[in-house]
Amino acid sequence: MRNLLYTILLGLSVHLTGCGDYLDVVPKNDIQTIETIFEKREDAYHWLRSCYIMLTPHIAEFLNNPAFLGADEIVAGEYCRQKIGPGGLFIGDGLQMAQAPYGVMWHKNEAYGAIRYINIFFEKIGNVYNMEDSEKKLWTAELKALKAHFYFELMRRYGPIILVPENIDPNASLDEMKQPRRPIDEVVNAIVDLCDEAIEDLPYLKEKPSTRITYHSKESAATLKAMTLLYAASPLLNGNKMFANFLNKNGERLFPDYDKEKWRKAAEAADEAIKICEAAGKTLVTGNTDRPTKLLNIMKDIEDSALAPDYKNSEAIFYVRNTSGGPCGYILPFFAGEGEGADCYDPHSIGCLGASMKMVEMFYTEHGVPISEDKQWVVAKYSMGRESDEKYTNVLNLNTEILGLHRRREPRFYANIGADRTLWYRMQKSGSEQKYVAQEICAYQGELYGTKITRIDNNTPQNLSGYWIKKYLRSNITFYYYTSRDNTEKGGIIFRLPDLYLASSEAWNEYLDAPDNRVYDPLNKIRERAGILNVQEAWKNYARNPDKVNTKLGMREIIQQEWNIEFAFEGRRFWNLRRWMTAPEELNTPQYGWNVLGSTAETFYHNYDGPIVVWSKRKFNVPRDYFFPIQSEEVLMSECKQNLGW
Incomplete structure (x- = not known):
């Protein structure tokens, strides 16, 4: 913190290799300072762009975001673990560690470094002489939404986090620098406030020039707000008795008692985000006609829903530039x-x-x-x-x-x-x-x-x-x-319209005493695109337990399965199992498949006796694995409270 500029420039040099050569903007025969960076529009833009680049690996890159490989959707053997290296697969095997955590974001050169850079932008953007005030307002809104996004990613990895409303003076005392983790409700409110401020000044995605489509828009900020409130209402963060006595170093309680009203807030935020998306022209990908059968055309719609070649996808709400090559x-x-x-x-x-x-x-x-x-x-x-x-x-x-x-x-x-x-x-x-x-x-x-x-x-x-x-x-x-x-x-899709439909359906189901059309309607939009009957008709006519669709508990299971199906292999299940607190039942079981060494139907299908275990090294430790560990060195230096079990 005492050498803030050096830390910023060093961090940028690490993160931006091959991404614009940010440090090449240093004037000839001069030394670049924060003040000179924020004199010209071009340099200020490099700063903004750098902040967004720092988020991408953690949320979009297949090998860096542990959610893609860290649940139970994908099976991989030793060869793949050696080829891919430590990360999501190791987390799924129960090998996460505090000394050098996999998927680390809580670090001065990761999320908190980016948040420092964002705060500096807020402080200095007014000094740029060759920008209109309207553009300064737009860029500030884009970074408010980005700061909220960093907080959101930190929250779902670590739970209660340290908030940084503004940077601490590098000459401040060590005690002032050692900030405590804040209660979940404060973290959620900080994210929501940033999103609300950003929504006011952000345009719709369709109104953005092509150079800015991977920065937050009105609909993506509204979606981020809705997803934050959905997490805040979920069992992991709402009335979690396992963490009820977890305190920060100041003795403040970090996890709240259960509050049913949080589900209503989440539902209303999802509905509002849907309205904003509809006003922005967002629709589910549908209507393909180039295949020879109806089923094949539906399958093509489903295929296209998760892809954004040339950043074209009618249901994608937020995507980033993903240069990793994907899976x-x-x-x-x-x-x-x-x-x-x-x-x-x-x-x-x-x-x-x-x-x-x-x-x-x-x-x-x-x-x-x-x-x-x-x-x-x-x-x-x-x-x-x-x-x-x-x-x-x-x-x-x-x-x-x-x-x-x-x-x-x-x-x-x-x-x-x-x-x-x-x-x-x-x-x-x-x-x-x-x-x-x-x-x-x-x-x-x-x-x-x-x-x-x-x-x-x-x-x-x-x-x-x-x-x-x-x-x-x-x-x-x-x-x-x-x-x-x-x-x-192609864009790495972070949010798409079904996120909001499922968030709305889930939140209303949890808030209401019995499901009604507020639960069914958004769910049925996804099912219609998928080429299947609406949920009421399907269960009434074909289910062994037709009344399940009429109850809160029944619809909870149905909605959770719909999340798993619609977003299969997209990294949602990793986080959902944690926020639903069903991870111990799901992630402590071996992974099954067929006998791939079998050369006949009988041997491949295990004599038709059912699947066999193909990977057994699976572990989810309670309560430890609900949250990532903060790196041990960071805990020692900052004196912040480590997560339970680590």
């Missing part, structure tokens, strides 16, 4: 470069991540209810059968043997999961031409989509579960050199 190289199936599969070969494919059996079974049946609830589902899960319904043309091979689990499932299953003996409708290289084909996913050992060796090998890329992940892979690009062809600049 494609890790989920793209690994094909040999010679013989069979040569037309699918990509030299950058690692193909070592698979979908867990839990997620495979999470998706609904074609009737829009869970497998265990569907009284008319025509098949047994783990036996073979034949599909004859022509609506599954180019999705399933008709009248051929296929596992029951892969039949008569909802469109989101087929859009997100590549299952054995299903068809993957996509662009394919065919000699020197390209055309759409429905390629069969043959996943037994030795087959095109299966492992090519006869053992589990830590030195070889292998899909351990037997299920491929389709999300993030664009079906209009061939697998042949996919990572090179998928070269359109």
